[in-house]
Every structure is written in C-alpha cells, then in structure tokens.
Amino acid sequence: MKTARLSVNAGEVRRQFPFFQPHPEMRSVIYLDNAATTQKPYTVIEAVSNFWAHHNATVHRGGHGVGAKASELYEAARTRVAQFLNAREPNEIVFTRGTTEAINLVATAWGEAFVQAGDEIIVTELEHHANLLPWMRLAEKQQATLKVWRITDDGRLNLDDLRELLTERTRLVAVSHISNVLGGVNPVAEICHLAHAAGALCLVDAAQSIAHMRVDVQRIECDFLMFSGHKAYGPTGIGALYAKREHLEAMPPYHVGGGMVQTVRWERVRWAEPPMKFEAGTPPIGEAIGLHAALDFIDSIGREAIESYEHELTQYALRRLQETPGVRLYGPVPDRTGIFAFTLEDIHPHDIATVLDTRDIAVRAGLHCAHPLSERLGGPTVRASLALYNDTDHIDALIEALHHTRQVFGYAG
Ligand code: PMP
Numbered sequence: 001m002k003t004a005r006l007s008v009n010a011g012e013v014r015r016q017f018p019f020f021q022p023h024p025e026m027r028s029v030i031y032l033d034n035a036a037t038t039q040k041p042y043t044v045i046e047a048v049s050n051f052w053a054h055h056n057a058t059v060h061r062g063g064h065g066v067g068a069k070a071s072e073l074y075e076a077a078r079t080r081v082a083q084f085l086n087a088r089e090p091n092e093i094v095f096t097r098g099t100t101e102a103i104n105l106v107a108t109a110w111g112e113a114f115v116q117a118g119d120e121i122i123v124t125e126l127e128h129h130a131n132l133l134p135w136m137r138l139a140e141k142q143q144a145t146l147k148v149w150r151i152t153d154d155g156r157l158n159l160d161d162l163r164e165l166l167t168e169r170t171r172l173v174a175v176s177h178i179s180n181v182l183g184g185v186n187p188v189a190e191i192c193h194l195a196h197a198a199g200a201l202c203l204v205d206a207a208q209s210i211a212h213m214r215v216d217v218q219r220i221e222c223d224f225l226m227f228s229g230h231k232a233y234g235p236t237g238i239g240a241l242y243a244k245r246e247h248l249e250a251m252p253p254y255h256v257g258g259g260m261v262q263t264v265r266w267e268r269v270r271w272a273e274p275p276m277k278f279e280a281g282t283p284p285i286g287e288a289i290g291l292h293a294a295l296d297f298i299d300s301i302g303r304e305a306i307e308s309y310e311h312e313l314t315q316y317a318l319r320r321l322q323e324t325p326g327v328r329l330y331g332p333v334p335d336r337t338g339i340f341a342f343t344l345e346d347i348h349p350h351d352i353a354t355v356l357d358t359r360d361i362a363v364r365a366g367l368h369c370a371h372p373l374s375e376r377l378g379g380p381t382v383r384a385s386l387a388l389y390n391d392t393d394h395i396d397a398l399i400e401a402l403h404h405t406r407q408v409f410g411y412a413g
Pocket of ligand 1: 036131207
C-alpha cells in the first residue's frame with residue numbers, strides 16, 4: 001500500500017504539526033500513542049495563543065467589549081461542537097474538562113436524582129475506568145445494581161447478551177463507542193435502541209471515536225455522549241458533554257457557584273438554563289476556542305477521508321502485526337480501528353515499550369486504565385494507536401523494532 005494513492009497524504013498532514021518538524025534539540029519520534037493523546041496542529045496552538053494574546057477576558061460577565069468578544073468566541077465554539085456532533089441545538093452541549101468530568105457529571109447530577117435503590121445500570125467489560133468508576137460509585141451510593149455486559153472471547157459485545165441483561169429496572173446502559181484497548185467499534189445505535197426499548201437511557205463514551213469517524217448523536221439516538229478535546233487534535237482541559245435537552249432540564253446542577261444561577265436569595269436560588277446550569281465557575285475559554293480550531297482541522301481533512309485512510313492503515317498494521325513472530329494480538333479482527341493491544345513472546349510489555357523507545361517509537365504499555373478488561377486479557381499489554389498523520393513507514397518501523405526486541409531478549413530468528 002502506498003499512502004500517496006489514498007485520500008489523505010499523511011506527510012502533508014504532518015507538515016501542519018510543529019511536533020513533526022525537525023528541531024535541533026529534539027529527536028524525531030514515531031508517535032503511536034494517539035489513543036492517549038494526539039499532537040496539535042499549528043492552527044490549534046495559534047487559536048489558543050491568539051485568544052490569550054488579544055481577546056482574553058472572562059465570559060458572560062464583563063460589561064466591556066473584550067468580554068463580549070470572548071463570550072462570542074466561546075459560544076461559537078459551542079455551536080461548532082453542536083454542529084460537529086449533529087446535535088439539535090448548541091444548548092445541548094455542556095463544556096467540561098474532558099470525558100472523565102462529563103461522565104462524572106452525568107453519574108452525579110442525573111444518577112443521584114434518577115437512580116434509586118434496586119435500579120440497575122449496565123456497563124460493559126470493555127470500559128475505561130472513566131466510564132466504570134462513576135457508575136460503581138453511584139451504584140454503591142444509591143444501593144443500585146451494577147451489571148456487567150461481558151465480551152465474547154474474540155473481544156466483541158454480543159447484542160443478545162444485552163437483551164438478557166436488560167430488565168424493567170435498568171435505568172442506563174453505559175458503553176464506549178470504541179474500546180481504548182481493543183479498538184473494536186461497538187454498535188452504539190443498536191445498543192441505544194435496545195436500551196430505549198427497555199425504558200432505559202443510553203450513554204456513549206466517544207473519547208476514542210471522535211477523531212476517527214463521524215459521530216452523529218441524532219443517528220445514534222443516545223441520551224448522553226462525551227469526548228475530550230485532547231484526543232481530537234485539540235487542547236487538554238476541554239471536552240464536551242452532549243445531552244438531550246429534556247435531560248439537561250430535568251437534571252439538577254453538578255457543581256454550583258458563579259455563572260450558573262439566575263438569582264440567589266437566602267430563601268431561594270434559581271438556576272440558569274442549561275447549558276449554563278452545568279458550567280459553574282470560569283470555564284476553560286482559550287481551550288474551548290482551541291477545540292473549535294481542532295474540529296475545523298478535522299473537517300478540513302474530511303471525516304470520511306480520515307475514516308477511509310485510517311481503515312487502510314489499520315488493515316496494513318493488522319496484517320504486519322499478524323505475520324510478526326511472537327506477536328499475540330487482542331481484540332476483534334473485523335470492524336476495528338487503529339488501536340492494537342498486543343504482547344510479544346513472554347517479554348514484559350513495559351520492557352517492550354522501553355526497547356521501542358530507544359528507537360524513538362512511542363507506544364503505551366500497561367493496563368490502560370481498564371483493569372477489569374486487562375485482567376480478562378491476562379495482564380498488561382503493549383498498545384500502539386494510530387492517527388491520520390501516521391503512515392505505513394511508521395508501521396514498518398514498529399515491526400522492525402519488534403523483531404529487534406525479540407533479538408534483544410534472546411528469541412532467535
Ligand atoms: N474513555 C475512553 C474510552 C478513553 O480512552 C479515555 C482516555 N484514555 C477516557 C474515557 C478518559 O478521557 P480523559 O482522560 O480525557 O477524561
């Protein structure tokens with residue numbers, strides 16, 4: 001496969017990122033840790049620095065022009081997120097620090113109001129701790145039951161298993177769109193459909209899908225969906241929660257403080273309308289503006305083009321990993337994305353990552369903030385994860401370095 005024939009030219013994409021430019025004091029890195037965080041294009045860095053240099057003021061407060069401009073930019077970012085997700089209106093978007101905070105918001109504000117003793121919440125065995133611990137804690141607090149939707153031996157979710165778990169006591173099904181360990185794409189629209197048919201709500205953790213495929217909340221028909229800016233070429237400290245308006249209206253606030261009230265009297269407080277009701281305190285304004293630029297960057301390449309390019313690259317990586325002696329690859333083979341959890345012979349994954357690092361290849365090793373899933377897989381793994389600036393040369397370098405690692409640890413041939 002030659003990347004030049006494909007819809008995305010990864011070399012041209014890399015030119016838009018300072019991280020990939022030669023630097024006199026820095027070695028150039030083959031970055032394969034994109035599921036943890038992505039690198040940032042110039043446009044995102046410039047959008048953030050331009051805000052801080054020229055438009056810095058807090059939003060929705062100051063009686064001056066600078067504040068009005070800051071508010072305008074911040075609200076434009078919200079409108080951009082709504083459009084990116086195909087939400088019905090910008091008021092369905094709450095800015096958060098990221099996916100983790102968004103799930104905690106739902107688990108606390110919605111969960112403590114609507115989940116009662118004896119109710120059930122379903123989570124999958126695939127979940128990142130961010131979509132597991134808030135539900136474990138809520139279940140304990142409300143004396144509700146947490147049910148685990150187990151994966152099949154080949155790392156998939158079987159919808160028939162969900163049908164068996166759903167009951168009239170189920171209040172919510174919480175599922176990741178793409179597993180951060182196995183890379184499989186979960187059938188979230190079907191999952192939400194089944195949840196709704198049983199009278200439950202459906203929450204989709206889109207942290208790993210947002211930068212790699214089209215995410216359309218109206219098509220999925222989810223009640224809640226969230227993502228982090230930093231995994232989508234944007235800044236850290238910013239993410240978004242999408243929630244259907246009716247839920248945002250019914251839910252009490254999460255954090256309370258400045259900016260989320262209409263009036264405060266000793267005897268009575270009136271909350272602001274959503275989404276302000278959920279954005280107490282000074283928000284991450286520059287970061288929201290950086291997120292706007294990141295979504296523009298993604299759309300400047302094109303989400304269908306990204307998806308088809310990454311699909312080709314994934315198939316190439318899959319083939320090369322499968323033919324590498326000693327590699328054991330986890331997760332489903334069809335319908336997967338460019339996240340590869342694997343082991344090599346019986347070399348400890350941390351040792352593998354260390355050897356790869358000596359060749360300037362950045363991967364992650366360990367339990368990937370998904371301890372129950374890693375336990376099911378048999379322990380720690382190495383994880384290589386792709387983004388649209390990676391190409392087949394990067395995969396070849398990884399495979400070459402894995403051969404080298406085998407030799408370093410005394411595996412012949
Ligand atoms: N969910 C998934 C599937 C993830 O991969 C991650 C990050 N690794 C998170 C949630 C948490 O995201 P953040 O740390 O940006 O809040």
